[in-house]
Amino acid sequence: MPEKASSRGSGAKKGAPKYQNKFAYTHNRGSKTTKKILAAPVDGLCKRCTDQVMWRKQYRKYKPLTTPKKCVACEQKKVTKAYHVLCDGCANEKGVCAKCMEAEEIVEGHNPKTSQQRVKEQQELEQKLASMRERQRRSYLRKLRRGDIVAADIPDVCNSDDDFEYTDSEGEDEEEDEEEGDGDEE
Known part of the structure; x- marks a missing residue:
């Protein structure tokens, strides 16, 4: 008998990932790193890249740069923002997205x-x-x-007093009403 071949052909899709992010990650409230990450502006990117970086921030996948990276265009260590491949100067000069390097409409600073x-x-x-x-x-x-x-x-x-309950005065009024009602019935 011939050996069984794989049922999945080359290049066939595997299906959905086992774990999908269905709800936003709850950030550590007191973390200095989280505050720094959330405060970092997202600018110089196209709409698609901006959404990707914002998703990374929301689900705690964003990793800030510790040291500047080398710019692809000028080959100097000027890239200070995570996930960018062009420095701000080269991206502005060429009029392209600093991440995907495509000439699309650049979203102005996405600082909340x-x-x-x-x-x-x-x-x-x-x-x-x-x-x-x-x-x-x-x-x-x-x-x-x-x-x-x-x-x-x-x-x-x-102006609202919803937090306060005046049970004493309300309770007395109810007792008086009950006493009056009892006397009428006899």
Whole structure:
């Protein structure tokens, strides 16, 4: 009998990977490396490459450069951003993506927040904190330090008393209503 040949021909696809990233990775809150990685701007890349680098950041696959790399065009150690093959000067000069080197539309800096936005958010935070009660302010700041909430998630609790339960006064009113009702029935 002839030996069995492989059922899969050369170049045939294997199928989906066993483990797929279906949900975002939960970053270590206190890690200095994570803060550095998330704060690093993604610029000088086309849309496709920007999405790839942002995916790496989101799923904790991004590895920052420790030393500058050699630029493919000028052959000097000027590449300081991870996954780039061209330095910023050569990429701007040629008008190409610094990662894939294709002449496509370059996405302008994909830094989540500019300095003006940060200052504006800081001012809004200070205004909201000033309008909160002491107990609410301390509770909010404690949750912020622990990392349970983000600074942008400021609750609008200045005028709401949802946290307080006035059971004493409500309980007395209910007892009075019951007493009046008992007397009418006899």
